[in-house]
Amino acid sequence: MKSSEYIELEDRFGAKNYKPLDVVLERGEGVWVWDVDGKKYMDCLSAYSAVNQGHCHPKIKKAMLEQVEKLTLTSRAFRNDQLGPFYEELCALTGSHKVLPMNSGAEAVETAIKAVRKWGYLVKGVPEDRAEIIVCADNFHGRTITIVGFSTDPTSRKGFGPFTPGFKVIPFGDFKALENAITPDTVGFLVEPIQGEAGVIIPPDGYFKKVREICTANNVSLILDEIQTGLGRTGKLLAEEHEEIEADLTLIGKALSGGFYPVSAVLSNSEVLGVLKPGEHGSTFGGNPLACAVARAALKVLTEENLIDNARDVGAKFLAGLKEIKNPKIKEIRGRGLLLAVEFKSDAGGARSYCEKLKEQGLLCKETHNNIIRFAPPLVITPEQVDWALERINPTLST
Numbered sequence: 001m002k003s004s005e006y007i008e009l010e011d012r013f014g015a016k017n018y019k020p021l022d023v024v025l026e027r028g029e030g031v032w033v034w035d036v037d038g039k040k041y042m043d044c045l046s047a048y049s050a051v052n053q054g055h056c057h058p059k060i061k062k063a064m065l066e067q068v069e070k071l072t073l074t075s076r077a078f079r080n081d082q083l084g085p086f087y088e089e090l091c092a093l094t095g096s097h098k099v100l101p102m103n104s105g106a107e108a109v110e111t112a113i114k115a116v117r118k119w120g121y122l123v124k125g126v127p128e129d130r131a132e133i134i135v136c137a138d139n140f141h142g143r144t145i146t147i148v149g150f151s152t153d154p155t156s157r158k159g160f161g162p163f164t165p166g167f168k169v170i171p172f173g174d175f176k177a178l179e180n181a182i183t184p185d186t187v188g189f190l191v192e193p194i195q196g197e198a199g200v201i202i203p204p205d206g207y208f209k210k211v212r213e214i215c216t217a218n219n220v221s222l223i224l225d226e227i228q229t230g231l232g233r234t235g236k237l238l239a240e241e242h243e244e245i246e247a248d249l250t251l252i253g254k255a256l257s258g259g260f261y262p263v264s265a266v267l268s269n270s271e272v273l274g275v276l277k278p279g280e281h282g283s284t285f286g287g288n289p290l291a292c293a294v295a296r297a298a299l300k301v302l303t304e305e306n307l308i309d310n311a312r313d314v315g316a317k318f319l320a321g322l323k324e325i326k327n328p329k330i331k332e333i334r335g336r337g338l339l340l341a342v343e344f345k346s347d348a349g350g351a352r353s354y355c356e357k358l359k360e361q362g363l364l365c366k367e368t369h370n371n372i373i374r375f376a377p378p379l380v381i382t383p384e385q386v387d388w389a390l391e392r393i394n395p396t397l398s399t
């Protein structure tokens with residue numbers, strides 16, 4: 001079949017909750033993907049950082065195939081021989097004490113909200129049904145009703161109410177606002193280290209050090225959503241390391257499986273996850289042996305292949321290269337590690353047409369919020385491949 005026929009099928013039978021570029025992919029390897037016509041592209045989105053290890057990484061593939069032959073799903077009604085080692089390896093790598101495995105990122109966020117509310121009632125002593133969680137404007141934490149209920153993006157929210165109460169929104173990057181928003185009923189502060197979907201918004205230096213102090217002083221659990229920033233993307237294993245802080249709860253997903261399978265987890269460094277008792281929370285697929293085997297291999301690849309240091313070094317080169325673009329329509333070029341963005345001025349006519357032009361030249365990226373392009377290639381990208389990308393991006397974005 002031709003590209004146009006696949007597109008026609010999607011349009012005819014699928015809900016139109018996405019507006020993808022018209023490229024139909026059938027194969028991937030490392031930073032490269034191929035469409036059904038055999039055209040090769042560099043993937044500069046990495047499925048929103050889910051394929052940090054590169055497409056179809058052979059070691060993750062091997063682990064997945066081996067596990068598929070043995071056992072895929074037990075449910076948590078029984079134990080399996082992958083879960084314990086997965087917990088141990090993940091805790092050792094991240095310095096966490098407890099893990100709760102789920103599937104999608106949104107489920108990890110929901111899990112953290114449940115756990116921190118329960119902790120608020122049982123440990124902090126907040127009166128029943130009064131727990132409050134503070135979140136930031138322009139957040140992205142997923143798509144469930146509770147989560148979109150505290151989004152500030154009208155497209156995500158409008159028409160989906162009524163929403164879950166108990167959330168308060170403050171500006172991102174403003175620690176005074178956090179201090180002012182906290183009440184005796186505040187149980188958690190849920191925040192992204194860098195706001196990815198908002199367009200790679202990096203908070204002022206020192207913000208998270210202050211946030212950590214304020215949370216500690218007020219007995220508020222700091223919940224960092226590292227689903228996009230975690231697992232090497234910003235040049236550290238977790239983005240919290242840039243400010244040498246530790247969250248009470250850390251949420252990871254996406255690259256936890258290297259793109260092979262939905263695997264997410266809540267990592268806990270305090271007593272919060274300890275409050276959950278049997279029957280109070282769960283997931284049929286969460287912690288299944290296939291997910292655990294894939295995640296163990298995905299984590300191993302990150303460290304064994306030095307992908308985190310590579311993200312730091314190659315990311316710095318990529319950012320320096322992007323900064324050479326001269327175009328009065330550009331407002332700002334920013335990034336950390338391999339999470340990079342070019343923001344156009346709001347009257348510049350949007351970023352979509354640049355993404356279309358880059359696609360023609362064999363480079364796939366996606367606009368976010370109309371006027372921002374995010375560049376987030378797999379962390380296996382080499383300096384030579386960055387040069388290849390810049391040779392296409394810079395002339396295209398200069399006009």
Ligand SMILES: *Cc1c(COP(=O)(O)O)cnc(C)c1O
Pocket residue numbers: 048103104105106107109140141142143192196197225226227228229253254
């Ligand atoms: C992608 C993402 C999520 C949601 O993950 P899903 O797997 O799509 O549910 C949550 N938080 C952040 C920061 C994300 O980037």
